[in-house]
Amino acid sequence: MTKELKLYNSLSAEKEVFKPIHSNYVGMYVCGPTVYSDVHLGNCRTFISFDMIYRYLIHLGYKVRYVRNITDAGHLVDDADEGEDKIVKKARLEQVEPMEIVQKYTVGFHDILRNFNAIPPNIEPTATGHIQEQINIIEKIISQGLAYEVNGSVYFNVDKYNETADYGILSKRKIEDLMSGTRELDGQSEKKSPLDFALWKKASPEHIMRWNSPWSDGFPGWHIECTAMSTKYLGESFDIHGGGMDLKFPHHECEIAQAQAFTGKPPVKYWLHANLLTLNGKKMSKSTGNTLLPDELFSGDTPLLEKGFDPMVVRFFMMQAHYRSVLDFSYDALLASEKGYHKLMTAYKDLDKLKVSEESSEEVSKHIAAYYSAMNDDFNTPILIANLFDTVSWINKVKVGQATISKADLIELKKELDAFITGVLGLTGGQAENNDGANKMDAVMEVIIELRKNARENKDWTSSDLIRDSLTAAGISIKDTKEGTSWSLN
Incomplete structure (x- = not known):
């Protein structure tokens, strides 16, 4: 490139x-x-x-x-x-x-x-x-x-x-x-x-x-x-x-x-x-108590947060703003970034599960070119992340059979996503790392999907709908296709 x-x-x-x-x-x-x-x-x-x-x-x-x-x-x-x-x-x-x-x-x-x-x-x-x-x-x-x-x-x-x-x-x-x-x-x-x-x-x-x-x-x-x-x-x-x-x-x-x-x-x-940081729209200041240390951010041991955040979520949050822009920390913004981070890393991890086809429904070269275009424009990480989520949408469609990707394109996409997600953005917790938490989440979701499947087979629509609605409220989508049921983070 x-x-x-x-x-x-x-x-x-x-x-x-x-x-x-x-x-x-x-x-x-x-x-x-x-x-x-x-x-x-x-x-x-x-x-x-x-x-x-x-x-x-x-x-x-x-x-x-x-x-x-x-x-x-x-x-x-x-x-x-x-x-x-x-x-x-x-x-x-x-x-x-x-x-x-x-x-x-x-x-x-x-x-x-x-x-x-x-x-x-x-x-x-x-x-x-x-x-x-x-x-x-x-x-x-x-x-x-x-x-x-x-x-x-x-x-x-x-x-x-x-x-x-x-x-x-x-x-x-x-x-x-x-x-x-x-x-x-x-x-x-x-x-x-x-x-x-x-x-x-x-x-x-x-x-x-x-x-x-x-x-x-x-x-x-x-x-x-x-x-x-x-x-x-x-x-x-x-x-x-x-x-x-x-x-x-x-x-x-x-x-x-x-x-x-x-x-x-x-x-x-x-x-x-x-550029500088603000906290809840105001300048950080020890004298006013409007300040946050990294350890407090990780542990949640501060009245400014309801819970702590993983360092990778915080890094992802910082990458969502251009380095020359003022960045405002807030609990709600961190929560939104946490969802986005998990959605990105889940799709990244799912690359190994994708079924390949003879042809790709989208041009992988256009996705990759967009990554370079963003970063070559003064290291524009927010645009890079937006482009990565375009790719996430494609991955999720391939996952449920609504789109296709060829073997050669999948290999090329894996290489570039590894370079930009774990390399350039410096994010861990996905395919390049054995993430114990992610593996446990997979196992839990397999049990939940099986319970929902049994409820549907027994025509227990009340239980089936309750499982689906509870997952939706928790930010997890499930999709039923002829090939089975898949899930993804919203």
């Missing part, structure tokens, strides 16, 4: 035909979590989205190096002039070492993504493991006259950079507008301009996480770690940089500026951003 993939580039604000810098090799960097608390659903949505993108690029035949960092350094994540690092604050509250916090929440992050069947990145570097690389980059930026040292701290000079480059190129913000929206310097700040951002901060006496540098005992700024790790593992210019929409400014904007100051060239060809 074609590799004519188009993706929306935040840098150009347009869809562009994807052309990797190095032919068949793709370098992809995604900003990972700051590990000081449980991973939230917004993080999950971002990482699941880029897991899907990673999977599809591999499916198209690209060799992908996927790098996703872990932020474990003691920096001020809001880039303030003063304050307490969140990792250090958590360590102080729990009376443990900061790296114990890092280890605890890194393990938790990996466990959650494993539940979502996310493929680990090829490289997962940490900020603390790349302090020297960050220092080297800062030294180079200073030598270029684009950063300055004050009292042991180093700041990027945005005004100086903007004389020959464009600070705001990604977020489409003008430096004049940014300046008007900042506070006036109060005479106590070390910065020359409110827009200048920290590359290195001198540590206060009580700051725990600190390293030696040419300027002071201190710690790196928020943005410099990603430039250090992305350039080390992907080169001075690479293909895709991803993250959440909330990172576009200032984090990614600052990454572009400091990387270009360091190398003299734009660091990234395509910038991709996953």
Whole structure:
């Protein structure tokens, strides 16, 4: 199939035909979590989205190096002039070492993504493991006259950079507008301009996480770690940089500026951003209680849900919205997705039960082409899923004798459905996996269908109708044909 993939580039604000810098090799960097608390659903949505993108690029035949960092350094994540690092604050509250916090929440992050069947990145570097690389980059930026040292701290000079480059190129913000929206310097700040951002901060006496540098005992700024790790593992210019929409400014904007100051060239060809999550139509917020953690979503142990949901149902739910669209979580929406997920996986599992014919009543090539058309349009998973359900309708018709499929087409369809359902979408629980729950459901339905059959043979229409109506109410359809009775989830 074609590799004519188009993706929306935040840098150009347009869809562009994807052309990797190095032919068949793709370098992809995604900003990972700051590990000081449980991973939230917004993080999950971002990482699941880029897991899907990673999977599809591999499916198209690209060799992908996927790098996703872990932020474990003691920096001020809001880039303030003063304050307490969140990792250090958590360590102080729990009376443990900061790296114990890092280890605890890194393990938790990996466990959650494993539940979502996310493929680990090829490289997962940490900020603390790349302090020297960050220092080297800062030294180079200073030598270029684009950063300055004050009292042991180093700041990027945005005004100086903007004389020959464009600070705001990604977020489409003008430096004049940014300046008007900042506070006036109060005479106590070390910065020359409110827009200048920290590359290195001198540590206060009580700051725990600190390293030696040419300027002071201190710690790196928020943005410099990603430039250090992305350039080390992907080169001075690479293909895709991803993250959440909330990172576009200032984090990614600052990454572009400091990387270009360091190398003299734009660091990234395509910038991709996953959009935000809402819950019941409102912004997620711990302070209002309108928030949901992945474990609560799985267990149902929250007043916001009446029951828990399988991680694959949640992943399927996320795939039903485009990665660049705002996604609203609600109990009713998850229930609808649960039905859809089971219907898709049941049809997928039923492929092995289909009877083949001499000819197919539909062109399998049209179904498959629709899958690629959707995914080649900026990874449009909701359209892909709609196309998959068109195929589900065909499968269900073949199952009850209302349509036909040839042996060759069935083999081809199995291969492509496996590639798109379990491969690209990353869903498990169907044909590619021995799903104990599905097998038990089959066994139960065989008993129910046999009971209904006996009732009909004994002309016990009341019992027969009761079985049918009860199944319908439970979201299960049964169909009687000359070849027997079949069932499917609505």
